[in-house]
Structures are given as C-alpha cells and as structure tokens.
Amino acid sequence: MQEAYLIAYSMSYTGDSTHYFIWYEDTQGRNRFYSAEDKLAEFWTEADAKQQIKILGMQYINTVPFDAERLDYWLCTGSRSQIYTDEQLDTEFLLDFWNLFDDAAYSLGTTLPEPPGADACYEKLFRSCDAAAIMTDPSARNPALSENEIAIIRSVLKSGFELFWNHTEIIRPEEQNGRE
Numbered sequence: 001m002q003e004a005y006l007i008a009y010s011m012s013y014t015g016d017s018t019h020y021f022i023w024y025e026d027t028q029g030r031n032r033f034y035s036a037e038d039k040l041a042e043f044w045t046e047a048d049a050k051q052q053i054k055i056l057g058m059q060y061i062n063t064v065p066f067d068a069e070r071l072d073y074w075l076c077t078g079s080r081s082q083i084y085t086d087e088q089l090d091t092e093f094l095l096d097f098w099n100l101f102d103d104a105a106y107s108l109g110t111t112l113p114e115p116p117g118a119d120a121c122y123e124k125l126f127r128s129c130d131a132a133a134i135m136t137d138p139s140a141r142n143p144a145l146s147e148n149e150i151a152i153i154r155s156v157l158k159s160g161f162e163l164f165w166n167h168t169e170i171i172r173p174e175e176q177n178g179r180e
Contacts, residue, residue: 004058006049007033007100008065009042009164011072019170020049023103024058031099033107039169040104052173068161071097075158089145091128094153098122101160108167113159121145121152 007021020043022034034041034052043049046063053060070093074082083090105112124143145153 001057001059003061004034004053004056005061006046006053006063008046008063009068010065011068019043019168020046020063022049022053022056022058023064030106031103033104035107036169036171038108039167040107040164042168042170043173044170048173055173066097066100067093068164071157071161075154075161078154088141089128089143091125091143094157095122095125095129097157097160098125098153101157101163104160104163104167108163110163112156112163115152115155117149117152118156121149121156124149125153 002024004022004024007023008018009021010018012018021040022043023031024034026032034056041052043052050060070082073079083094085093102112124145128141128143
C-alpha cells in the first residue's frame, strides 16, 4: 500500500489556520502533493485529509508540521530572528521549506525560479543537515552564508511561498473522486 503523509501548513497569526496537504512518493520516486489540475489540494481539517488518503487507497503514516507563519515573517521583514535558533542558522528549517516548495512545483508541472547561485546555496543547506558531511567537516553544521546567499535563499523561498499561495484549492474529500 502506498504511504502518504500530511503536511500541516500553519499560518497561525491569522487565527487557527492550519491547512493540510497530502504528500506522497509517485511512481517515478519523486515526492509530490496530491493535486487537481493546476491546484494543490488543500484540506481544512486533518480528518478530511485522512479521509481522502483512505479514498485514494493510501496508508496514512504521519503528519509533518510546517511553520509557514515563521517563514512568512522572515520573507516579509527579513528579520534574522526567524531563521536563527540559539545563534545558529536554522538550516533544516530553510532546507525543509525549499524541498517542500520544490515538491509543490513538481506536482504542478513546473519548477521553482532559482537565481544564479541557488544550487550552491542549496548544497550548503543540505550539507549542514547531512550526518556524513558533518562527520568529515564539522563546520558544515553551521555554514557561513554571505548576504548574497541569504538573499538567494530568500528569493527561492519567496517564489515557493507565492506558488503555494496562488496554486491551492480547498476541497472536501467527496469532491475528489477521480482527481489526481
């Protein structure tokens, strides 16, 4: 049975506004979102999303939280307080959103716009979360990023955030018969 996760995408500063997305691996081995036409299928409640997983014949595994409010605050204000934890850049937070938005773009049949230098920035974030890289180079855990690299990461994540904003549709499970 195909495994499915829920993404709990939270924008709590606008009230209790966590929405849920179904996330799974497709037949090409790529992570993707359950989608319909040019929209990511968004569910009001976790129960609705779990019901849709059953309708799709998938097995629910876990719900993964994403603090979109924190990301939005950084994207809007540039406040470094949102991307640092205990004096260290929260590379896992940034990498998780980058991957999430990349999966969303893939699900919609597009790619995230990435300025020159984005691949090198992604690699630094990835190495900081990779145990093997940290074992061979402990400085990889807290990479030194230039202002330009921070701007590149911010640009990519802003594009992903806008993609999410512009390409979601709240649905009910019973409306999804036959969609994917």
